[in-house]
Ligand SMILES: Nc1ncnc2c1ncn2[C@@H]1O[C@H](COP(=O)(O)OP(=O)(O)O)[C@@H](O)[C@H]1O
């Protein structure tokens with residue numbers, strides 16, 4: 742696999758972005774970046790700083806001095822805040838409850854946008870989130886928009902968390918969908934040019950196979966186009 746490819750994977754919670762991205766990156770020898778984990782990490786830092794979560798300026802100030810680092814090995818992704826491992830902390834209900842509010846603050850998004858683009862660098866990476874194909878990497882060679890029925894998403898999340906209350910999980914997913922897609926800065930959208938994949942009827946393995954086939958097809962197309970440009974193929978004599 743060409744090591745400069747960027748695969749942008751967007752979609753709502755529980756659509757399968759993380760598990761699909763990690764498996765695809767591992768299979769294709771690419772790096773992996775979970776941008777949701779970065780927003781969760783800044784949220785944990787903002788909570789620890791005791792900032793007023795109703796006050797965007799207070800959130801921005803608390804986030805401004807926080808150093809977030811992401812390890813991009815798809816088999817062992819890591820996330821630290823000021824050098825401290827926060828992998829478990831960012832999955833707590835407290836962080837989940839507040840992450841969409843923190844992610845709505847423009848200064849928070851700008852700070853992470855700079856970091857995300859620095860990590861993407863020359864590519865060779867699968868990046869997942871809500872604004873990857875639209876804002877972070879609009880020139881990505883491969884753009885995917887994953888969805889699934891809310892019932893399936895809630896069922897998946899409930900099983901993953903070992904929680905009992907599917908209805909509460911579903912309500913929480915829909916609450917975050919609404920904040921994420923309604924915010925003014927970089928709202929969660931289906932990016933222009935993204936291939937829409939409804940994962941509801943497919944197993945994770947089936948989705949991974951479909952995405953790998955698409956990445957191969959799209960990157961072959963790009964290679965063909967580049968070769969065409971190099972030889973002048975397709976242009977007027
Ligand atoms: N196609 C699928 N079918 C069934 N379960 C899936 C599928 N894709 C992902 N899952 C499971 O659903 C849960 C949420 O998936 P995840 O990849 O974390 O979604 P997202 O990153 O979009 O929130 C995980 O436990 C994962 O193993």
Ligand SMILES: Nc1ccn([C@H]2C[C@H](O)[C@@H](COP(=O)(O)OP(=O)(O)O)O2)c(=O)n1
Nearest residue numbers: 754755776777778780840844870871872917
């Ligand atoms: N690129 C991104 C990634 C996540 N976010 C926000 C919106 C999401 O509700 C939270 C958490 O994202 P995450 O991908 O961890 O959420 P789930 O694992 O799907 O529950 O962060 C964002 O605004 N932009």
